[in-house]
Amino acid sequence: MTEAGSATVESLSGDRPSRRPLEIFAAIFVAAGSIYFFHLGTDSLGASEAYSAWAAAKPGVGAIVRTPVLHDPGKQVFYYVVLHYYTRILGLSEISLRSMSAIFSLATLMLVFALGCEMFDESTALAAAAMWAFNPLAVVFAHTARMYSMLIAIALAHLLTLLRVRSRPGIMGGIGCGILGAAMLYTHMAGLLILGAEAAILLRDLARGRRDSVAWMAIVLAIALFLPYLPVAIRQSQDLIYGHWLDYLGPPYNYPLAGKLAAGLVAAGVTSWLVFGRAVERDGNEPLRVLVAWIGLPALAFAVGSVILRPMFNPRYLSPGIAAAALLIAGSIGAWSTKWRNLLAAGFALACLIMLPFARTEPPPWRDLAGQVTAGGASEPVFFESGYVSNGNTADVSNGGFPFGYYSVPFNYYFKGANSRIAIPGFDAAAARMTIEERVSEAGGGWLVSWKDRDEVNSELPDANRFRVVETYRQPHLAIYRITPAVK
Structure with missing residues (x-):
């Protein structure tokens, strides 16, 4: 051409x-x-x-x-x-x-x-x-x-x-x-x-x-x-x-x-x-x-x-x-x-x-957690840390972020039961630990949903001599613990 x-x-x-x-x-x-x-x-x-x-x-x-x-x-x-x-x-x-x-x-x-x-x-x-x-x-x-x-x-x-x-x-x-x-x-x-x-x-x-x-x-x-x-x-x-x-x-x-x-x-x-x-x-x-x-x-x-x-x-x-x-x-x-x-x-x-x-990632645990809490009974409380979800050494900084607990929102989307949802101060480990021990002793069991890593969350977990704590789920910024009184 x-x-x-x-x-x-x-x-x-x-x-x-x-x-x-x-x-x-x-x-x-x-x-x-x-x-x-x-x-x-x-x-x-x-x-x-x-x-x-x-x-x-x-x-x-x-x-x-x-x-x-x-x-x-x-x-x-x-x-x-x-x-x-x-x-x-x-x-x-x-x-x-x-x-x-x-x-x-x-x-x-x-x-x-x-x-x-x-x-x-x-x-x-x-x-x-x-x-x-x-x-x-x-x-x-x-x-x-x-x-x-x-x-x-x-x-x-x-x-x-x-x-x-x-x-x-x-x-x-x-x-x-x-x-x-x-x-x-x-x-x-x-x-x-x-x-x-x-x-x-x-x-x-x-x-x-x-x-x-x-x-x-x-x-x-x-x-x-x-x-x-x-x-x-x-x-x-x-x-x-x-x-x-x-x-x-x-x-x-x-x-x-x-x-x-x-x-x-x-x-x-x-x-x-x-x-x-x-x-x-x-x-x-x-x-x-x-x-x-x-x-x-x-x-x-x-x-x-x-x-x-x-x-x-x-x-x-x-x-x-x-x-x-x-x-x-x-x-x-x-x-x-x-x-x-x-x-x-x-x-x-x-x-x-x-x-x-x-490329599919691990699905979030909320639907499964709702089923586990239901199976545990309506008397067992679920604990959520209030405060901003933070990293490193910032978890002990007092603040008013997420007063109901950051992870209570996804949990409540799937769980409609009567179990108490209790907000514990994520920036005050001693107060959080005291509340968990008291309420779990009364109910015979409970759940903690935490945004802290293992080193940070240890200070708010109850006394290992009196309570049995099992980590059931762990991902970055999210861990779930099953807590029950220890069998004597």
């Missing part, structure tokens, strides 16, 4: 987009949906999932808003509110609670494809979707009744609308982008770092003579809509820093000042290069640099914050960037070789499918 004829064919195919990528994406979408909705009710809820059910079961929005403020700081309210109305229709079963996450995970898959089309082309979008669809992390988020699948979907939708108003400004698009940005903040505080990364992207545009007025308006609108909740978020942050170490904030590493300064300088250098560095892409919109900034700057902030302040790096809080990384990988390799991009996407998807059966 002559060069002119080849150019004509390419021109015609460009005018009429191929349906093949869409057809392949539809097949991937159906396969992913089958996996995301598979066995949603098999395992009992984890502790955090039970808190989602507990918050969703509240009578109204006001009570839902008070839940993270009083009992579970650091958790934003939008997910709980949406889940509340969703479960009013479908109920509070494991399948109902987790199915909303599966729906948002499918929405994420569509958004990955849409972002790929917006930033690159349909073939790159298809490769990115294939790499994300069967990723074990994507499946875990789809199977977990937590806010992370919603956070990913909203964050990617916000990025998509921001890119569109950046290239095709429109007031309605800017308003929609701002609302999505606020929804992201109300879903998880990590959204603040994403907004910061987007501001850095727009600042680069400004430095290169591109004003992006509507995009800036969207960022400002998102922050303005979040301002009414800011005092609550500040109070939550104080609780997180001084007590709530279950998720990510732990005791400081006490790095030397020189190390902290070096980390700060590295972060400043990387950020400056992303904002003011020389352009290396032919596309004036710089999609690869945009993705590097959107993914990398929040991760960098968490990493540097862990060095300067306290440990705070957790992959869950970077979940939107992990999903967007599929776009970065597909776009980067596609710029070098479309053949290798397609082979990598297909191979990675196949490897993920092979790994999925082996």
Whole structure:
């Protein structure tokens, strides 16, 4: 074929987009949906999932808003509110609670494809979707009744609308982008770092003579809509820093000042290069640099914050960037070789499918524990440690966290019996031990559900000469003990 004829064919195919990528994406979408909705009710809820059910079961929005403020700081309210109305229709079963996450995970898959089309082309979008669809992390988020699948979907939708108003400004698009940005903040505080990364992207545009007025308006609108909740978020942050170490904030590493300064300088250098560095892409919109900034700057902030302040790096809080990384990988390799991009996407998807059966973790014990307590009799109390779930030498710090006991919520989801649930102070081992010994002696038996490791929990276990203590379950941050009076 002559060069002119080849150019004509390419021109015609460009005018009429191929349906093949869409057809392949539809097949991937159906396969992913089958996996995301598979066995949603098999395992009992984890502790955090039970808190989602507990918050969703509240009578109204006001009570839902008070839940993270009083009992579970650091958790934003939008997910709980949406889940509340969703479960009013479908109920509070494991399948109902987790199915909303599966729906948002499918929405994420569509958004990955849409972002790929917006930033690159349909073939790159298809490769990115294939790499994300069967990723074990994507499946875990789809199977977990937590806010992370919603956070990913909203964050990617916000990025998509921001890119569109950046290239095709429109007031309605800017308003929609701002609302999505606020929804992201109300879903998880990590959204603040994403907004910061987007501001850095727009600042680069400004430095290169591109004003992006509507995009800036969207960022400002998102922050303005979040301002009414800011005092609550500040109070939550104080609780997180001084007590709530279950998720990510732990005791400081006490790095030397020189190390902290070096980390700060590295972060400043990387950020400056992303904002003011020389352009290396032919596309004036710089999609690869945009993705590097959107993914990398929040991760960098968490990493540097862990060095300067306290440990705070957790992959869950970077979940939107992990999903967007599929776009970065597909776009980067596609710029070098479309053949290798397609082979990598297909191979990675196949490897993920092979790994999925082996990626299943041990199910939480709450359903089994409820059956064991029932068999033990209605007179036996169940003890739960109050206070924040903490690590290392922080367990003896007096605080008012989780006054009813952190693990009482997942236990109560499955156990409806009359057994007394007794909160003992997790930060006062002597008082906890005295209460356990007294109540177990009266009832003839009991159960302790602890978030402490073996060394920490020993000081609150009853006297081994007068009581028999059997550890029936042990996982990180969770142990269950059967306690009975010793036979004389």
